[in-house]
Amino acid sequence: MTAPEIDPRSSDALLAGELIDAWPFLSAEERAEGFRLLATPEAEDLFLGLEARDQATLLLALPRTERQLWIRQLAPDDAADVLQEVSDEAERLALQELIDLETRREVGALLAYAEDAAGGLMSPRYARLRPEMRVDEAISYLRRQAQTNLETIYYIYVLDAEQRLIGVVSFRELFAAPPEATVRDVMRDQIVTVPDDMDQEAVAGVIAEHDLMAVPVVDGQGRLRGIVTVDDIVDVVREEATEDIQKIGGTSALDAPYLQVGLGEMVRKRVGWLAVLFLGSLLTATVIGHYEYEIAKAVVLALFIPLIISSGGNSGSQATTLVIRALAIGELRLRDWWRVLLKEVASGLALGAILGVIGFVRVWVWPGPDPTDQTVLIAFTVAASLVGIVLWGSLVGAMLPFLLSRLGFDPASASAPFVATIVDVTGLVLYFSVAALLLTGTLL
Amino acid sequence: MTAPEIDPRSSDALLAGELIDAWPFLSAEERAEGFRLLATPEAEDLFLGLEARDQATLLLALPRTERQLWIRQLAPDDAADVLQEVSDEAERLALQELIDLETRREVGALLAYAEDAAGGLMSPRYARLRPEMRVDEAISYLRRQAQTNLETIYYIYVLDAEQRLIGVVSFRELFAAPPEATVRDVMRDQIVTVPDDMDQEAVAGVIAEHDLMAVPVVDGQGRLRGIVTVDDIVDVVREEATEDIQKIGGTSALDAPYLQVGLGEMVRKRVGWLAVLFLGSLLTATVIGHYEYEIAKAVVLALFIPLIISSGGNSGSQATTLVIRALAIGELRLRDWWRVLLKEVASGLALGAILGVIGFVRVWVWPGPDPTDQTVLIAFTVAASLVGIVLWGSLVGAMLPFLLSRLGFDPASASAPFVATIVDVTGLVLYFSVAALLLTGTLL
Numbered sequence: 001m002t003a004p005e006i007d008p009r010s011s012d013a014l015l016a017g018e019l020i021d022a023w024p025f026l027s028a029e030e031r032a033e034g035f036r037l038l039a040t041p042e043a044e045d046l047f048l049g050l051e052a053r054d055q056a057t058l059l060l061a062l063p064r065t066e067r068q069l070w071i072r073q074l075a076p077d078d079a080a081d082v083l084q085e086v087s088d089e090a091e092r093l094a095l096q097e098l099i100d101l102e103t104r105r106e107v108g109a110l111l112a113y114a115e116d117a118a119g120g121l122m123s124p125r126y127a128r129l130r131p132e133m134r135v136d137e138a139i140s141y142l143r144r145q146a147q148t149n150l151e152t153i154y155y156i157y158v159l160d161a162e163q164r165l166i167g168v169v170s171f172r173e174l175f176a177a178p179p180e181a182t183v184r185d186v187m188r189d190q191i192v193t194v195p196d197d198m199d200q201e202a203v204a205g206v207i208a209e210h211d212l213m214a215v216p217v218v219d220g221q222g223r224l225r226g227i228v229t230v231d232d233i234v235d236v237v238r239e240e241a242t243e244d245i246q247k248i249g250g251t252s253a254l255d256a257p258y259l260q261v262g263l264g265e266m267v268r269k270r271v272g273w274l275a276v277l278f279l280g281s282l283l284t285a286t287v288i289g290h291y292e293y294e295i296a297k298a299v300v301l302a303l304f305i306p307l308i309i310s311s312g313g314n315s316g317s318q319a320t321t322l323v324i325r326a327l328a329i330g331e332l333r334l335r336d337w338w339r340v341l342l343k344e345v346a347s348g349l350a351l352g353a354i355l356g357v358i359g360f361v362r363v364w365v366w367p368g369p370d371p372t373d374q375t376v377l378i379a380f381t382v383a384a385s386l387v388g389i390v391l392w393g394s395l396v397g398a399m400l401p402f403l404l405s406r407l408g409f410d411p412a413s414a415s416a417p418f419v420a421t422i423v424d425v426t427g428l429v430l431y432f433s434v435a436a437l438l439l440t441g442t443l444l
Numbered sequence: 445m446t447a448p449e450i451d452p453r454s455s456d457a458l459l460a461g462e463l464i465d466a467w468p469f470l471s472a473e474e475r476a477e478g479f480r481l482l483a484t485p486e487a488e489d490l491f492l493g494l495e496a497r498d499q500a501t502l503l504l505a506l507p508r509t510e511r512q513l514w515i516r517q518l519a520p521d522d523a524a525d526v527l528q529e530v531s532d533e534a535e536r537l538a539l540q541e542l543i544d545l546e547t548r549r550e551v552g553a554l555l556a557y558a559e560d561a562a563g564g565l566m567s568p569r570y571a572r573l574r575p576e577m578r579v580d581e582a583i584s585y586l587r588r589q590a591q592t593n594l595e596t597i598y599y600i601y602v603l604d605a606e607q608r609l610i611g612v613v614s615f616r617e618l619f620a621a622p623p624e625a626t627v628r629d630v631m632r633d634q635i636v637t638v639p640d641d642m643d644q645e646a647v648a649g650v651i652a653e654h655d656l657m658a659v660p661v662v663d664g665q666g667r668l669r670g671i672v673t674v675d676d677i678v679d680v681v682r683e684e685a686t687e688d689i690q691k692i693g694g695t696s697a698l699d700a701p702y703l704q705v706g707l708g709e710m711v712r713k714r715v716g717w718l719a720v721l722f723l724g725s726l727l728t729a730t731v732i733g734h735y736e737y738e739i740a741k742a743v744v745l746a747l748f749i750p751l752i753i754s755s756g757g758n759s760g761s762q763a764t765t766l767v768i769r770a771l772a773i774g775e776l777r778l779r780d781w782w783r784v785l786l787k788e789v790a791s792g793l794a795l796g797a798i799l800g801v802i803g804f805v806r807v808w809v810w811p812g813p814d815p816t817d818q819t820v821l822i823a824f825t826v827a828a829s830l831v832g833i834v835l836w837g838s839l840v841g842a843m844l845p846f847l848l849s850r851l852g853f854d855p856a857s858a859s860a861p862f863v864a865t866i867v868d869v870t871g872l873v874l875y876f877s878v879a880a881l882l883l884t885g886t887l888l
Contacts, residue, residue, distance in 0.1 A: 024775070048655075049653065049654065049655070142619075143619055143620065152598070152657075154596070154598055154657075171615070175586075175587055176587065204678070207675075207678065208678045208679060208682060209493065210493065211492075211493070211675050212675070213596075213598075213657070213674075213675060229657075230657075230674045230675050230678060231651075231655050231656070231657060231674050233678055234648070234651065234652045234674060234677055234678055234681060235652060237678060237681045237682055237685070238652060238681055238685075238773060241681070241682075241685030241688075241689070241769075242769050242773065244685075244689065245685070245688065245689055245692060245765050245768070245769045246765060246766060246769065248689060248692060248693070248765060248860075249692070249761050249762050249764065249765025249766065249860060250758055250761050250762050250765075251762045251765065251766060254766070257770065257775040258766055258767070258770040258775055258776060258784070258787075259770075259775065259776065259780065259783060259784075259787075263787065263790050263791060263794070266787065266791050267791055267794045267795060267798075270759075270762050270791065270795060271794075271795055271798055273758075273762075274755075274758055274759060274762070274795055274798075274799065274834075275798065275799065275802065277754070277755075277758050278751075278755055278758075278799050278802060278803070279802070281750060281751045281754050281755065282751060282806055284750035284751055284754070285747045285748055285750075285751055285806075288746060288747045288749075288750070289747050292743050292744075292746075292747070295739075295743050295746050296740075296743045299736050299739050299740045299743075300736075302732055302736075302739050302746040302749070303729045303732045303733050303736070304729055305732075305746070305749055305750060306725060306728035306729075306732070306749060306750070306753055306868050306872065307722070307725045307726060307728055307729055309750055309754075310721070310725050310728070310753075310757075310861075310864065310865060310868055311718075311721075311722055311725065313754075313757070313861065313864065314694055314717075314718055314721050314722075314861040314864075314865075315714075315718060317693050317694050317859075317860055317861050318693050318694050318695045318714050318717075318718070318861075320693065321689050321690060321692060321693025321694075321695065322690060322693065322695060322698070322702055323702070324689070325685075325686050325689045325690065326701065326702040326703075329682060329686065331468070331701040331702055331703065332702060332703065336703065339703060340702070340703075343702075343703075343707065343710065346707050347707065347710050347711055347714065350707070350711045350715075351711060351714060351715055351718055354711075354715055354718075354719065355718065355719065355722050358719065358722060358723070359722070362726055362729075390718075415761075416692075416693060416761055416860040416861070417754075417757065417758040417761050417762075417860070420754065420757065420758075420864070421754060421758075424750050424754055428750065
C-alpha cells in the first residue's frame with residue numbers, strides 16, 4: 001500500500017526508471033548491482049514495488065550485511081511471502097533470522113498457513129479498539145496506533161477481552177460520531193468475515209461481492225487473526241485468471257512471467273498435456289484404421305475428416321471456456337449442471353444446423369475434383385455429421401468442467417485441446433457411422 | 445464500499461438470503477416482487493450489492509414512485525453505470541430526472557466518458573484540502589467532509605485554486621503529523637495519476653503495479669476530475685479476464701452471466717467465429733482433395749491426418765494463450781516479439797521432437813491392420829511431420845497475438861480454435877509434402 005514515486009527530474013530517478021524497464025531481462029547479479037547504485041528513496045520504492053519472487057532473488061543476491069536492512073522494510077505478510085519464495089531451507093532460515101523479533105513471531109504465525117489460504121494472505125497489523133472506549137478516546141488511541149505500521153485504518157475492528165471480533169466501525173463513521181458516544185454505540189455488529197483456511201479465490205469472491213476494502217480473517221473460535229485488504233486481492237484475481245487461462249490453453253500454470261521461464265521449465269510445463277493429448281489422438285488413427293476399407297472404396301470420405309472434427313473441437317472449446325469461467329467467478333454452481341446441459345443441447349443443435357447447412361451447400365455446389373451421382377448423399381452425410389458433432393462437442397465441453405470439479409479436479413483442466421481430443425476420437429466414430437448408414441449400397 | 449450485512453437470525457434476513465440465492469433464475473417482475481417484500485435494511489443491502497445491469501432491470505420493474513427512492517441511494521459513479529445499462533433512451537432520461545440536482549450534474553459529467561475509460565469508472569467524491577491549511581484545521585475540515593458521502597478518505601488530495609492536483613497525503617500521515625504543520629509540509633508532491641481517457645485495463649495495471657488503494661484521474665490541464673478506487677478495479681480485472689477467456693475459447697464476449705444469456709443471444713455470440721472457422725476449415729477439404737491420388741494409393745496416409753493436425757493445434761493453443769495473457773497483464777510488450785519467437789522456436793523443436801519420437805514408436809511397433817515393408821518410411825514421415833507441425837503451431841500461436849495487436853485488434857482474438865484452424869490447413873500441406881518427399885518411388 002505504498003506508492004512508489006519516481007521524480008522524472010532527478011538522475012537517480014532516471015536510473016531507477018531504466019532499471020525497472022530492464023528488470024525482466026537482467027540476471028540476479030545484474031539486478032543487485034543496479035539496485036545498489038540507487039539512492040535510498042528510489043531503492044525503497046523499487047524494492048517495495050517488486051513481486052515477492054523478485055524480492056527474494058534480490059535479497060539473496062545482496063551482500064549479507066545489506067539483507068537485514070531490506071527485509072526489515074517488509075510488513076509481516078509480505079515478509080512471509082518472500083520467505084515462501086526461497087526454496088533452499090538453510091537460506092530461508094538465515095533470512096528469517098534477520099527479521100526483528102516481534103515481526104518474526106508474526107511471520108512465523110503466517111507461515112503456518114497455506115500460501116493460497118486467507119491465513120497466508122492476511123496481515124496481522126489491523127487497527128483495533130475495545131467496545132467500552134469513548135469515541136474521542138478511540139480517535140486519540142488510533143492516532144497512536146497510526147504511527148506504527150498499520151495495514152489500513154479504513155476499518156477498525158472491535159475486540160473483546162478474548163480477542164474475539166465483536167464489531168467493526170469504519171474510520172469515517174467513528175470520525176463523524178459524537179465524541180462522547182462509546183465505540184459499542186457506533187460499531188456495526190453484523191460483520192462479513194472469512195475463515196482462516198478459506199481459499200484465496202473464494203476470499204476474492206467475498207470481497208468483490210460485498211465491495212469491501214478489507215475483510216477480517218477469523219479462526220475457529222471467532223478470534224480475529226488478521227485482515228485481507230483489497231489491494232492484495234487484485235493480485236490474487238490476476239494470478240488466478242492467469243492460471244485458468246494457461247490451463248484452458250492446455251499448459252500447466254507457469255507460476256512466473258513468460259520471459260522469465262527458462263526453456264527446460266517451459267518445455268516441462270507444456271509437454272505433459274501435449275503428450276497425454278497426443279496419446280489420446282493416437283486413437284484417431286485406430287478409429288480411421290478401422291474404417292480403412294470404407295476410405296479405400298470412397299476416398300472422398302477422407303476429404304472431410306479435418307472439417308468434421310475441428311468443428312466439434314471448436315464448439316467444444318467455446319462451451320468449455322464459457323463454463324469454466326462461469327464456475328470460477330461463481331456465476332454457476334455445481335448443481336446448475338442440468339440448466340447448462342439444457343442450454344447446450346439447444347445451442348448445439350442450432351449451431352450444428354447452421355454449420356450443417358453451410359457444409360451441405362459446399363459439398364453439393366462444389367463437390368471437388370471428381371463429382372459422382374452420389375454427391376448429394378455425401379453432402380447429407382457431411383451435414384448430418386456436423387449437426388451431431390457440434391452438438392456433441394458443446395455437450396462434452398460444457399459437462400467436462402462439471403465432471404472434473406465433482407471429482408475434485410480443477411475445472412479449468414477441461415482445456416480446449418483436451419475437449420477437442422475427446423471430440424476428435426468420438427466424432428470420427430460418429431462420422432463413419434453416419435457414412436455407413438447413408439452410403440451403404442451406393443458408395444460403400 | 446458498503447458491507448451488506450445479513451443477520452442470519454431474522455426472518456427478513458432469511459427472506460433476503462433466499463431471494464439472493466434464487467436471483468439469477470427470476471424474471472424482472474419476480475425480482476421486483478420479492479424485493480418489495482424486504483424490510484428496508486435488507487433491501488438496501490441487496491440493492492447496493494447488485495451489479496449495475498441488475499440494478500437497472502430492478503429499477504425499471506419497480507413502480508415509478510419507488511424508483512426515485514432507490515436511484516438516489518447510488519453514488520454518482522454507480523448511478524452513471526446503471527444509466528449506461530438502460531438501452532431505451534426515453535426510459536434512461538426518465539430515470540436520470542429522478543436523481544437529485546447535484547448528483548445529476550455529476551452523473552452527466554461521468555456519462556460523457558466512455559464506460560471503460562478511467563473517466564467512466566471514477567468517482568467525483570474524493571476528500572480534498574488546500575495546501576496552506578494547518579494539519580489540525582485540515583482534520584476538522586475533513587471531519588465535516590466525512591459526514592457527506594465520500595468514496596474514500598484513505599487518500600486526501602491537495603488542490604490549488606485552479607483545481608490542479610499538487611499533492612496527496614494519506615489520512616494516516618495527516619493523522620500522525622504535528623497539528624501545527626501545514627498540509628504542504630506533510631503532503632507528497634510526486635503522485636501517480638492516470639489520464640481521464642485511459643482504458644480501464646491500463647488503470648487496473650497502474651493500481652496493481654503500485655499497490656494503490658485509489659488513483660487520481662486528471663484531465664489534460666492537470667485538474668483532478670475524480671478517483672478510481674481499488675474495489676472498482678477488482679471488478680474490472682475480473683471482467684477483463686472473463687472477456688479474454690471467452691475470446692480465447694472462440695466466442696465473442698458474453699457481457700452477462702452464462703445463465704442470463706438467452707438462447708438467441710448465445711447462438712449469435714458463438715456462431716460468428718464458428719462459421720468463420722468452418723469456412724477456413726473447408727480449405728482442409730480442398731487440400732486433401734489435392735492429394736486424393738496419393739491417399740488412394742496409400743490409404744494409410746489418411747490414418748494420421750487427425751493426429752498430425754491436432755498436435756499442431758494443441759501446441760498452437762498453448763503458445764497463443766501464454767502470449768495473450770502475458771500481453772494482457774503487461775509481462776510482454778509488442779517490441780518483445782522476437783524474444784518470444786526465439787523461445788518458441790526452441791520450445792517448438794523440443795516439444796516436436798518428443799512427440800515425433802512417440803509417434804515414430806507407435807507407427808513402427810504397432811503399424812495397424814496391414815503392415816508393409818514401407819512401415820519404417822511411414823513412421824519417418826509421421827515423425828518428421830510432427831516435428832514440423834508442432835514447431836509451426838507454436839510459432840503461429842505465439843506470433844498471431846502480436847500481429848493482431850499490431851494491426852489494432854484485440855490480441856485475445858487469436859483464439860485457440862483460430863490458431864488451430866490456420867495450423868490445420870497449412871499443416872496438411874506440410875504433411876503431404878513430407879510424404880511426397882519420403883514416399884515417392886515406394887508407396888507413392
